[in-house]
Amino acid sequence: MGYCLSVDGGGTKIIAVLFDHDWNCLAVGRSGAINPNFTRLESVAANMEACIRECLKEHPHITLGAVYAAMPGPIDLLAEVIGKYAKVGEMHAFSEGYMCLLAGIQHRRGIVALAGTGSGIFGVREESQTHLGGWGSHLGDEGSGYDIGRQGMMAAIQSFEGRGPVTMLQELIMQEWQLKLMGDIISVIYGTSDTREVISSCSLLVSKAAMSGDAVAQGIFAAAGQSLAVQVCALMNRDAFDEQTWAMAAGSVWKGHPLMFTRFREVIREKHPKTVAAMPLFEPVMGGVVHEAMRMGEGDPLDGPMLQRLKSSFEAFLYQPKDI
Template sequence: MSYVLGIDGGGSKTVCVLMDDLYQVLGRGEAGPSNYQSIGREATFQSIQSAIQNAFEAAIIKNTVKIDAICLGLAGVGRAADIELVKDLVKELQNSKLPIVWALQSANIVICNDALIALVGGIGQPVGIVVAAGTGSIVFGRNNQGHTKRVGGWGYILGDEGSAYKIAIAGMNAALKSDDGREISTSLVGGLKHHLDLESIEDLVEVIYRRGWGVKKIAALAPIVDLAAASGDIVANIIIDDAVKELVKATSTVIDAIFNSDSVLEVVTTGSVWRGRCKIHERFAASLIKKFPKVKVIFPRHEPAYGAGLLALQTTQN
């Protein structure tokens, strides 16, 4: 029996799953964030170690386990220097007091970005496309030949089209333009005033600038736009349609780059944007399928940490 660890490390939390070679999850643990670009090396190590420890504490097997492979899919990991740093973290893990007998070879250590494990977990295999639209956005694909293509993921200043952040910014912008008289009337004015307890929509200036709201707080306003669109607001629906167009364009770019236009493939959608009430998922699927009739748009079958476990298991079967 082979045992592996799959780790999903992001900006808000770290998830670890302990899996066997029958694809069963024997234990699952969570810990704090592990994007070392934002929290540093030591905090990242502590989160990964804690997630592994918590997975073993939750496991249905209590004896010491031999780990044959590990996959770490971490946000912010893309450059060669990032991969070398994570390799050092794995070495440090092997010298820690975890209840593990490590049997790792270099070929059984997989270090990748979180988009790949979201793809593999979401679809159940390493072929297809993931369209992630949460606080930020990125589209990532991998074909049968192992060729990959990434579009977006450049952050809230340089990119993230179709993300909750960009939807929220567009909503606030539209509300202020409406109040100015530059745009048609929109319920976004009232929606934002009610949600933020503002006397006037002009008070958005104080909320956003003086209170120093960051990306996540701003992105959390996207559901106001979603609700307005679901209620039939014209301006909100234009914002949602623009987000759909950007996500379809990014996905189309990936398909054109590494797949044939008539390929039969699955596109998995992940992130908070897809859970809205305004049928953004249906709009995206309809628009993409119109261009690529053999594409199937799905919600994730498994979580990203499970995808990391599958990638780890793959190294033990080669």
């Protein structure tokens, strides 16, 4: 029996999945952020350690035929951590885009519009990748959780000051941070060492408002989808992608409101009618599982029966739960 590990990490969390060649999910580990651009290296190492330890604690000294990992953090550090708990045969470092594409639509070529804490567009041709956007919260990251959270806070402030449309975001923000006055939001934002995370967390409030019918919040999600679509089209033109390619959404922010993907798809159809916009089947960490299944001859792309097997065994990693 062969065993493998798939690991995905970013600005919010790291997750690891242990699986076998009968396509069973054997164990899962999770921990916090591992992006060294925004998290101290000591914390990155500690979060990697916590994740791998949790995942492999019931499988001491296991032999892993392959480890597949995608993350902005140092892969060599991850390999060192895994080596404390397992013997590793092959270590594969995937780009974020390739990992997302494999997990999402089980294809090796296409475009990924990633919207998490940050954002970025990835043009993927198998393991070769080009990139657009992703300049960080100060210079870009349009359509990201940070961007949506910031837009939500600005809308609440403008509503409070009477220079913007009325929105329930003002009330939600005051409740979330237990503010007596709207002006107290200043100390929440500027009195923390992790402003990026605090502002990003407000995207959840924008989602709550949008799902409740708040027009301002819905407009923020629609604008985010449009911004990401414009970036996808720019990458397609710059890198000469075929018109009949896939443009796939990825990242948790797309779950905030359906209008985000609806507008994304509309803009792409307007500019590239033959391009297919798609939502993902699985969360990105499943990219390693899909790649191993393809490598083992289960199909490329995977066929219906194999996909059904993975959906059953890895139900917890479906991008959208069954009841949605």
